[in-house]
Amino acid sequence: MDINKVYHGFKLLEERPLKELNSIGRIFEHEKSGARLFHLENQDDNKVFSISFRTPPNDSTGVPHILEHSVLCGSKKFPVKEPFVELIKGSMNTFLNAMTYPDKTMYPVASRNDKDFLNLMDVYLDAVLHPNIYKYPEIMMQEGWHYELEDKNSELTYKGVVYNEMKGALSSPDSLMMRKVQESLFPDTPYYFESGGDPDFIPDLTQEKFVEFHKKYYHPSNSYIYLYGNMDLLKHLEFIDKNYLSEFDRISVDSKIAEQPAFKEEKRLVVEYPISPSEKEQDKTFLSLNFAVGSATDAETALAFEILEHLLLETPAAPLKKALVEADLGKDVFGYYDDSALQPTFSVVVKNSNEDKEEQFKKVVLDTIEKLVKDGIKKDLIESSINIKEFQLRESEFDGYPKGLIYNIQAMNSWLYDANPTLHLEYSDKLAAVKTALTTNYFEALLKKYVLDNNHRSVLIVKPKKGLAEKMAEELKTKLNKYKDSLSDSELQKIIENTKKLRERQTSVDSPEDLAKIPLLSLDDLNKKAEQLPLVEKAEKGVKVLHHPIFTGGIAYLNLYFDTTVIPKEKLPYLTILAKVLGKLNTNSHNYEELSNLINIHTGGIRYSGSDTYSKAGSADIFYPKFTVRAKSLVDKLPKLSELICEILGSTVYNDKKRLKEIIQEFRSRLEARMFDRGHLVAAKRVCSYFSQKAKYDELLNGLSFYEFILDLENNFDAKAEEIIDNLENISELVFNKNNLMVGITLDDKEYAAFSDNLNILTGCLNSDEVKSYEYDLELNKLNEGLMTSAKVQYVAKGYNFKKLGYEYNGSMQVLKTIAGLDYLWNKVRVLGGAYGSFARFEWSGNLVLSSYRDPNLAETLKVYDELPDYLRSFEADERELTKYVIGTVSELDYPLTPYMKGETADEYYIRGISQEDVQKERDQIINTKVSDIKGFADLVSKSMEQNCLCALGNEDKLKANKDIFGSIKNIFE
Template sequence: MNTPLHGFTEIRQAPLPELDATLHEMEHEQTGARLVWLERDEVNMTFGIAFPTLPKDDTGVFHILEHSVLCGSDRYPVKEPFVELLKHSMNTFLNALTFPDKTLYPISSRNPKDFLTLMRVYLDAVFHPAIYHNPAIFRQEGWRYEFDADGKPHYKGVVFNEMKGAFADADELETNALNRALFPNTPYRFVSGGDPACIPDLTYEQFLAAHRKFYAPSNALIFLDGAVDLDTVLRVLDEEYLRSFARSERTVFPPLQAPVDGGVQRIEYEVASEAEEPGRTRLGYGFVLGSYADRETLVAAGVLAQVLAGDNESPLCRAVLSRQLAKDLMLRVYDSVAQPWLQMEITDLHAENAAAAEQAVLDELRRLAEQGIDCTKLEAALARREFEMRERDFGAYTPGVGLCMQALESWLYGGRPEANLQVGALFDSLRAKMQGGYFEDLLRRIFLENPHKAKVVLTPSHTAGEARRQAEAERLTREAAAWTEADRTALQQKQQELDAWQQTPDSPEALATLPSLTLADLPAAPTDLPLETATWAGIPVLRHRVKTRGIVYVTFYLDADGLRPEQMSELGYLCQLLGHLPTRHYTAEQLNDRIRLTCGELRFYATAYAIPGETDRCHVKLCLSLSALESKLDAALDLAAEVLTTTDLSAEPAARDILRQLRMQRMQNCIMAGHNVGIGRLTAQFSAAGAAQEYLTGFAGYQWVKAQEAHWDWPALRPALQELLDAIACQARLTLAVTTDHDLAGQAAARLAAALPEGVAAPEATALAPWGARREGIAIPADIAFACCGGDFRRAGQGYTGAWQLASKLLGLEYLWNAVRVQGGAYGTGLAVRDTGLAACWSYRDPRGVQSLETYSRCADFLRQFCREGRDLTGLIIGAVSDSEPLLSPQAQGTTADTWYWQGVDYTERCRRRKALLSATPDTLLALADALETALQGGVCVVGGQPQLEACGLDHIESV
């Protein structure tokens, strides 16, 4: 682009051959807004706009702004355009993200019309938000005083409650403390998400001032990816938004923090009242690595972390585990900031062992620095990291959003936006340096000679939570004591005004300002993911022809039917052992190295699949998921077969270490993702598959692991595990799934037929009685709750159709979002509906679980009233179709097709569901109301703090 286009001038171009893309870097002449476009043949188009947001306190102002600007704008004067877009756009990604030093608003869509709509709404949100004329948004999303029936004030707010949940996590507390110690003179010392103790310090005026200063176009970094219509996009940016602003002073990042020794910080974290304090101490260490610009050092630090602590056989883990000084040690690199740093965490140790654990780690680091690091381990870690970087699987983020975040990791600080977008010769350089002592020198610089470091000691406490709640209560008492009667009346009036605003629906005129797709814009049929069935070498094969760029994805599905509940829990544990214990040809240490050299992934897990139309039988499978380069496929398959057939279960100390770590992981999942735990418990109440999954990996599985740790009996457990493995790991129980664009499935099947024993087929299915409806609670050390309620709608004679997807969308966003999130203050909520018969309401980081349960009981009535009003369903249908067509990575295309296969859902059935969804009417939904009401009168599971559980009137309460 040689001449300016719609006010934008191209500064430079850069070819990106690994992405088959050309990067165009531009600047808006009038405002100085900067823009990057990755021009490539990608139908999923991405837009993102980011601003540097540098906190100066712990009030979480930028987190609150991230929420608040999406609550209406000048052009789109609806209460929550974000929610409206969730209802009726075809987005493949729609969210906003707060980082320690930036805020990003990304969207993506495969539909050009939808893409422009999403882009316009986000641009209007960030540049012309309604926050300036509607302070209720700040009170809703940030914090406010709310008075209960007795006139007693409490703090409430979506971000306030979200961060209360975050601060229940010891990891969060540790990271915050390390940031404060490592970066005392920079914005990184503050909690960008907000400390609940400080969020009420934020005033509305300060909130607006932060937006004025940081959300200026001159600060904007705009990212585009894919086959966008550049002329139209730049015209919208310039004519509709940027040209109305003058150039202003850009936010300048402060100087990097000069090296400091942050000393030792001591903090307490809350543990459950029944948990024993001894053995729960944690040690955290932070080591600053340098600058964002030194990419080689940052990648090398990640490789070094993998070598030192990537598994239980790695040197630092062995140093503490072999002496029984701690239960785990982890290293992680934080590299998405201007000053990246490495965190070391030693978890679950007795306080009296802290000095010995630290000394053991230090001694091992010195030994490695002096004697050298095993080059085999370095080569293995380099191979794994290179595979991951070239695969570019960004998990929950679409590829375009992932590339946007990578670009910002350099571009935000003044570097080239493409600096992190390609791998190039990076690993050739690291391999060349490996033999010359580079990694030993890096080890010394990071751990032994680093002047920029800090340490945190986290002490478990039964009283920390109560002390925190007491401090909050005392603050409220002091503040209330200073109010005049006029002050109190004014605050109560604000509460009434907020309630009225929240309960007033958007006008048809306001809603009409949001452009919308029509049903004609939607595909009439769902995407048919490739699936071919065949048999090679006597092994059933599911074949998925998908472009995978030289990577092969393989899944072994091994029948594990006929197990008793305790055997299912044993199987869930066995999956954690496989790949981490010795085999016939490898020690555990050698095996870990070999896996990294050969595979991108080698993972074992167990899952249960429902049988259509049956509630008391299911299929249970042990699954092995591996990925590898085509050139390494044979070696990867041989390795997988070796693990399955020759794992040595005599390694008792290693097995016990893994069990202890598994207990902590599952306990942490209860604290941080209790809604998933609750839905799992509800599913077990009416479904054999749900009950099986509970025993395999759910809270029931956690209880089994906890009991095993308390009463360790390896002589009894080991033969049970061996019997399971011997029975399951055989050809007779194997179905192989292969995802690649080359003809490799037959080769893979033949290789496994030669490597696996023939074995005996499993019983036809697992018979397992559902538990029946329960009202139960799971106590966790937190001030918030995850409230879940639901059951089986099929028991009311209603089968699953595509209309249930629409009901889920409607109730989640038209009713629950407003009642539970907006008015109730929970961070998240929804109605989960599955083709297995589940209909369950849930809340996430909820300040009042009991109120949410009451809200759920009115779902069916809301659905009936909505349908009787005859409101237009077009937007909600569009949103439901979008939910059913997520953007899938090559690997996910294969695993999704496998899931449909095992559940008995063929393409004809998927088309039938799509047709039912597209043709749904209010009467269609009305016919579901009675079944929904029956389901929501089923079971209850609330995961939360003890006071929350006691308020819910539950029949039984367990504790983590």
């Protein structure tokens, strides 16, 4: 294409190859509207489009976040209530979402289908440029906040999706700490404010300020449009220009973000978070030391600090982490480097500490870094961290996010601040500069400049406070009661009418005419044939091998599956502990620091999981538990990879009590954080453990039962240390046995010999004694627990196993999942109930679970679950509507898999006994789903709900007020 030539209104400003991405990068400007556009052309069929806006907040009402939700609630061209949900239900998207950052809002979509991609782009452009928020104030009320009042005698409350989402988010101390770092470092900039919204301030947002924010920032002149993948670029440029941008004239938008002037001295910020009255305050404080690090447009320093943070804090050999752990300042140490703002930040965190350790914490951090600067960082440590980063950059595999979206986010880290969008994508020259650290004091100079000599830093203390949640709840209740008492009858009536009006909009049905405006593929656009995952079963040197001949770009992906039925029932939780300690303890040949460096220098990483379970296809209770070692390296490094795995599995020394205690403390701390953020999974897993052998096993090794187990180990470590060591030694010898092993290997056919030639190295360290297997008969009890925390929201789950009621799995249940989750539960639990999310699961094993996420309700949500059968009995859908649900379901099946994911999925099918015929049968049943199939599931769901197996995790007061629902209620944290 020609520089300075105009293509459909877009002037090409720059074009050049980006060799690191195997792409051509083009930068355009739309002459009439002022919109910027960045295009990455390559052969990736998973195309990405996004439109982003610079949206700096000027308060903590969460207007950027509420707007992100709200623009997707109907627009001029697509006036249905929620086009976003209609697209999830019925498009072939591989990604569909929106994200609010501290200074930008992004609206990305992805699809492999050309027609679908254009449809998604159309809906998103209309949503952001012509939303219905001006027409319907109820949209802000629903997604942001509103006063809820049914009648004059009812209690006045706040309700809203973002309001409840942020109540949940800021209940987690880990989340609260990360959100407060920027506030502590940038008090005079937009980063001081909570762009997601602080529940204390969200109710200050008015409809006028809400639409004013959109009017100011959501103009093409303030937009950043991105296109990625194998596409007809001119066709898309023409579409964007003709249908949208041509109607806008360029304006000046004042969205520029000013830098925070550097501090003359360190700042200190103390923040409190609530804990339950029964929890102890000891060892629950977070201490963090935070530094402003240069500018987002300094790509070399950004890359260097990513590596430096890993080197200092993320590996067993990390010197700063080691110093902090040895100083016994807390039970978990970690750090992070955040380059998603104009001024990136580097943070060092000690968790499960106490406020009186503040000065010692700062001293250890600064003294350790001063020593590293003075004496130099070990070169093998530098080499290992650079290598692992380079492996990640070259591998370019991003589980969960399309590759093109990751590049988009990286581009925004410079583009948003008026620098070239390619700045962080072209990493070769920056990496070469960083590699000079192998022969110079490159990293030491960075630490001196940005840590030791940097006064632009803060100490952030996040500490627990008993009774804080209750105090805040009481203050809110008093505030609302006082406000209600101050209102005249007519003002009260206005709130009642607004509540009613919102409810009417929420319960109204979109007209068939409006629904028909949402573009939809036909069933003919679907691939009727299920993808065949390559798998060749082989026997090599007495070991079963599953080879997946796929082009991997010279990388070998290796999975070792050890059967764990050799472990007696009472020892099972130790499998999870074993997975956590491997690679973090000394071996007979290396200490754990040396081992960590060797792994990072020679491989792309080695990971361990002791709790993988694979349910037998068609069975409710038969499952195959595995201890899995997942490893990757360049093909020519397979001998070294094999040696390292052999060394770790065969000669780890388990008797270092001090080190074991450190690992157990850290693991327990991270489990707690996960339970806060993923409460819906905790509750769902717990419910399934009441009626499913597999789920009970999962619970013992990876759920609340395991958390209680590791808590006991930590609290009684000194008394149990010898027992822990003996158990780890015994189960490692039982599990790591050649007779237990099956191997999955994903690499090109022509490179297979590099694997088979080194298999003897891999198995040389394994025991080969005859093995004895156990059959587990785990005790199942319907406990119906209420799990109390200091959270301000609930996670509510209910379910049963329908196979135990005589029903069989059918692929149409996946269409039922789409309908139940994105229609019934979305409307009842999210839209009307105000929860942030709701989910339905129908598994091959027969497990059926309904759950909610950051839910202000409890009994009301359980009632919604119980009424699902009534909805199904009266379910009706015309051909178009049903086609939409089918397409949305197939899109989940057709998510693009990386070579590694293809290999691992094929392994899973093999272990579970799922044939290609089974996969095709499920796909056929999905595509051929009829309305009668959905209606026919009503009795199955009804009988499952009648078993009344439920669990809720959430607010202590809420659970106590509903104690009659539960068999028992208990606190889950000490």
